[in-house]
Amino acid sequence: MKCEGEKTYPEAGSCPVCKMDLQPMETENSKELSDQDISEESIFNLTSKWHTEEGNEIQLEDLKGKTLVMVMIYTSCKAACPRLVADMRNIEAQIPEANLDDLRFVLVSIDPKIDTPERLKAFAKENMMDGEQWTFLQGTESSVQEFANVLAVKYKKISPIDFSHSNIISVFNSQGELIHQQEGLGVDNKETVEAILQLTQGQS
Known part of the structure; x- marks a missing residue:
């Protein structure tokens, strides 16, 4: 999970500093997977x-x-x-x-x-x-x-x-x-x- 700036936290919830809701991070791996997807017909x-x-x-x-x-x-x-x-x-x-x-x-x-x-x-x-x-x-x-x-x-x-x-x-x-x-x-x-x-x- 990610707050504003570069701070990250392992669990969902709100940031203990700014109290804003934490946003899930998109990993590079998940981006690569979506690019490499092939259909069931392939x-x-x-x-x-x-x-x-x-x-x-x-x-x-x-x-x-x-x-x-x-x-x-x-x-x-x-x-x-x-x-x-x-x-x-x-x-x-x-x-x-x-x-x-x-x-x-x-x-x-x-x-x-x-x-x-x-x-x-x-x-x-x-x-x-x-x-x-x-x-x-x-x-x-x-x-x-x-x-x-x-x-x-x-x-x-x-x-x-x-x-x-x-x-x-x-x-x-x-x-x-x-x-x-x-x-x-x-x-x-x-x-x-x-x-x-x-x-x-x-x-x-």
């Missing part, structure tokens, strides 16, 4: 740990502060995933360079046993997706399933090396809240690009 509430293509261990909250464009793929996929990758690169090509600083493209593997960080890094280079704005993530089977549930992505192993899966590109704001989803392969991504531009211009 993917940053997921506490699972992931490995990037560089082998670094991160949590999703480490991606906070940038607009995120996220998709779930696996590197040995010969059908849908190459087209999803092409869609992601097509979206990137439509974003002005000035907006790329506020943007991160994140590709999450649904096949964590095969898609090691080393394999993801090689895949990134092969597909010219090894710039700073690209991140590939390998999780555990349970963290991948949890993340897929949040994105409403369904996937199922149909052979030792193949999965059937949803083809959804998701856009999140800098606080990890889902803003837009694009479903399908090779579809018109005008709305997705517009959502990204609005978010990245807002952060600049």
Whole structure:
């Protein structure tokens, strides 16, 4: 509790000197907490740990502060995933360079046993997706399933090396809240690009 001037007192009541009511102090910690709050809808509430293509261990909250464009793929996929990758690169090509600083493209593997960080890094280079704005993530089977549930992505192993899966590109704001989803392969991504531009211009 605080009186006028710099005197403070541990309990509520009135000041023994000036008799005025004491005012509660706002601590720096409480200010910091309010600045760092994330909503219940944020993917940053997921506490699972992931490995990037560089082998670094991160949590999703480490991606906070940038607009995120996220998709779930696996590197040995010969059908849908190459087209999803092409869609992601097509979206990137439509974003002005000035907006790329506020943007991160994140590709999450649904096949964590095969898609090691080393394999993801090689895949990134092969597909010219090894710039700073690209991140590939390998999780555990349970963290991948949890993340897929949040994105409403369904996937199922149909052979030792193949999965059937949803083809959804998701856009999140800098606080990890889902803003837009694009479903399908090779579809018109005008709305997705517009959502990204609005978010990245807002952060600049």
